[in-house]
Amino acid sequence: MTEKNITFRLAQRLDVPSIVRMLADDELGSQREKYAEPLPESYYVAFEQIDHDPNHALIVAELNGEVIGTLKLMFLPSISFQGGLRAQIESVRVDKSYQGRGIGSDMMKWTINRARERGAHVVQLTTHKSREDAHRFYERLGFKGTHLGMKLSLK
Amino acid sequence: MTEKNITFRLAQRLDVPSIVRMLADDELGSQREKYAEPLPESYYVAFEQIDHDPNHALIVAELNGEVIGTLKLMFLPSISFQGGLRAQIESVRVDKSYQGRGIGSDMMKWTINRARERGAHVVQLTTHKSREDAHRFYERLGFKGTHLGMKLSLK
Numbered sequence: 283m284t285e286k287n288i289t290f291r292l293a294q295r296l297d298v299p300s301i302v303r304m305l306a307d308d309e310l311g312s313q314r315e316k317y318a319e320p321l322p323e324s325y326y327v328a329f330e331q332i333d334h335d336p337n338h339a340l341i342v343a344e345l346n347g348e349v350i351g352t353l354k355l356m357f358l359p360s361i362s363f364q365g366g367l368r369a370q371i372e373s374v375r376v377d378k379s380y381q382g383r384g385i386g387s388d389m390m391k392w393t394i395n396r397a398r399e400r401g402a403h404v405v406q407l408t409t410h411k412s413r414e415d416a417h418r419f420y421e422r423l424g425f426k427g428t429h430l431g432m433k434l435s436l437k
Numbered sequence: 438m439t440e441k442n443i444t445f446r447l448a449q450r451l452d453v454p455s456i457v458r459m460l461a462d463d464e465l466g467s468q469r470e471k472y473a474e475p476l477p478e479s480y481y482v483a484f485e486q487i488d489h490d491p492n493h494a495l496i497v498a499e500l501n502g503e504v505i506g507t508l509k510l511m512f513l514p515s516i517s518f519q520g521g522l523r524a525q526i527e528s529v530r531v532d533k534s535y536q537g538r539g540i541g542s543d544m545m546k547w548t549i550n551r552a553r554e555r556g557a558h559v560v561q562l563t564t565h566k567s568r569e570d571a572h573r574f575y576e577r578l579g580f581k582g583t584h585l586g587m588k589l590s591l592k
Contacts, residue, residue, distance in 0.1 A: 298516070301516055302516065305516065305517050311517070314517070314518050314519070315517070315518075315519060316519055322519055322520070324519050324520035324521075325516060325519060325520045326520070327520055328514050328515060328516050328520030328521075328522075329516065329520070331514035332514050332515075332516070335492070335514070337490070338513075338514065340516065354515065354516065356513060358493075358511060359483045359486035359487050359490070359493065360483060360487075360509065360527065360528065361453070361456055361457065361460065361480060361483050361484065361487070361495065361509065361528060362460050362466070362469070362470070362509075362527070362528045363469050363470075364469070364470060364471055364477055364479050364480060365477070365479035365480045365481070365482055365483030365484070366479075366483075367483075369591075372515065372517070373515065373516060373517045394589065394591075397591065398591050402591055403590070403591055403592050404588050404589065404590055404591060404592075405588070405589040405591065406563070406586065406587070406588045406589075407586075407587055408561070408563060408584040408585065408586045408587070409584060409585055409587065410583060410584055410585075411583060411584060411585055417585060417587075420587050421587075423589065424589050425587035425588060425589045426587060426588060426589070427585045427586070427587045428565060428566060428586065428587070428588055429563040429564060429565055429566060429585070429586025429587070429588065430563065430564055430565075430566055430572060430582045430584070430585070430586060431561065431562075431563045431582070431583065431584025431585060431586040432561070432562055432563070432564065432572075432575050432576075432580035432581060432582045432583070432584070433559050433560070433561045433580060433581060433583055433584065434549065434559065434560040434561075434578065434579050434580045434581070435558070435559055436524075436549075436552065436553050436557055436558055436559060436560065437558050437559075
């Protein structure tokens with residue numbers, strides 16, 4: 283580990299404001315999140331859904347008692363690849379004050395190990411085409427950008 | 438509907454061989470599926486997991502009693518977008534003998550409506566960069582290719 287005192291664990295309800303703060307503190311995220319006091323109830327509704335589903339895990343990185351990183355991990359059963367289990371990661375963030383120390387990389391490696399232990403044959407994610415630093419970050423971890431990620435907004 | 442007698446419905450266990458046949462009958466799919474008699478049990482294990490999870494739906498298109506199309510629809514709770522629900526589609530196939538009749542488009546529109554009724558704010562999917570026909574197909578349905586889809590194989 284780059285930071286010796288860092289731990290990775292499942293998020294608790296109390297961590298939701300720290301997670302939303304990190305999601306909002308970002309060029310794309312600032313347009314779509316609402317980091318306010320009190321936090322919109324919809325964040326807690328989503329947290330409970332994730333927390334109660336054994337195929338979903340909201341992860342945080344904690345350093346000296348402070349939540350400074352987050353990502354969401356999902357396990358998705360699929361018929362394709364002979365009924366192979368997929369792992370999917372989204373909403374990866376490290377607190378801006380702690381970037382550049384290898385925390386994101388350690389958090390991803392910890393998560394990839396979790397996916398391997400569960401028997402997933404692949405870890406997949408999408409990242410906005412504009413996030414070129416992120417592309418390089420994931421490539422260093424062994425990801426290959428073989429796919430086009432497409433979205434249809436329903437709002 | 439382009440085909441008047443077509444229906445879209447949840448897949449049943451009996452449909453699994455038809456689904457695997459369509460997944461395998463494809464340049465990329467032929468390298469990773471095993472359409473054999475009997476079908477590998479792993480396909481049925483995955484089917485049962487999908488069938489028992491209310492956030493997952495394996496869909497088939499049926500024409501005159503024959504299964505000629507399939508896709509997988511997932512609903513993914515997420516903290517991002519103020520706790521917004523995402524819909525995700527994968528493994529979209531139409532039997533080669535029935536392509537070019539608008540069946541895939543109707544199946545997607547039916548699925549997008551299902552996502553809208555459930556309250557999803559977005560429908561997302563990834564498609565291999567080599568599938569240029571698929572990119573145009575999804576663009577005609579309103580999807581935008583804003584993201585890079587990255588994969589890390591664990592096998």
